[in-house]
Amino acid sequence: EPAHAALADADAEVRLEAVAVLGWLKDRRAVAPLAALAAADAHSAVRRAVVGALGFAAVNETAAGTALLHALADADWQVREEAASTLGKLRLPAARDALIHALDDDYWQVRLRAARALGRIGDAHxxxxxxxxxxxxxxxxxxxxxxxxxxxxxxxxxxxxxxxxxxxxxxxxxxxxxxxxxxxxxxxxxxx
Known part of the structure; x- marks a missing residue:
């Protein structure tokens, strides 16, 4: 409960720690608040941590999938890279087209993670x-x-x-x- 409350803390370092705790605990109740934070947090380090933490979500949790797909278009390349990696971990079939688009990212690191994610998803298209x-x-x-x-x-x-x-x-x-x-x-x- 303290970690859930800390997601709204004014200090980005506190939010980072809360994300780490909730991700480590794999607390299913945290998926929706984390997904909201992935798009809304002003600090890219927090968004990146959230996107990585969502790796424990189930494939059918639409809030997580939506947040990760949105994160593939984040202004910060490291958030996009983490989003591609997490989508690969989840093997989310609905991410195929967005990951294909990410193969043209300005940063090769994002392209690399998108390629690996597509391999994990296993869609021949x-x-x-x-x-x-x-x-x-x-x-x-x-x-x-x-x-x-x-x-x-x-x-x-x-x-x-x-x-x-x-x-x-x-x-x-x-x-x-x-x-x-x-x-x-x-x-x-x-x-x-």
Whole structure:
């Protein structure tokens, strides 16, 4: 109860601590107040903490989903990055289009988390957009895009991944091999 009350404290540090406590406790009663705070708090550090804390919400809790989708358009890139990560943890299918849009974010860190979230969601419709990241100049982003493609059951991922087998970065090549193995196993198991 004190942590719930502290969400409205005038001091941002107190609100941060309250968010941390409620997230750690995974208090279901906190989902709606946290979701409201994710959009309304004036401090980006609090919004980012709230977005991360919402990772304990159930997929069917619309307040959390709505708050996370809204956070993908936050003015602060770190909040957007955390929102993409949390949407991936929740594997929220309704987030697919917003995450695909986040693949064009100005910050590569947001793009990276959006790609991984799309992989976790596993919707094959995201494969073409994620495949486009295999040509990005930042190798970490190419690597994460490859790993995400391995989780997307789409035959359209095969050609871009095979082309990326010659990537100049050995970590990207390793991720591509892993992704191709995953896709091969999925197709042999009857997924198309």
């Amino acid at each position: 995201a494969a073409p957009a994620v495949s486009a990241l295999l040509a990005h100049p930042i190798s970490n982003l190419r690597k994460e895009a490859a790993l995400a493609l391995g989780e997307l059951p789409s035959a359209s991922s095969l050609a871009p991944l095979q082309a990326a087998l010659d990537d100049r970065d050995p970590e990207v090549r390793k991720a591509v091999r892993i992704a191709l193995q995953q896709l091969t196993a999925q197709f042999e198991g009857g997924v198309s």
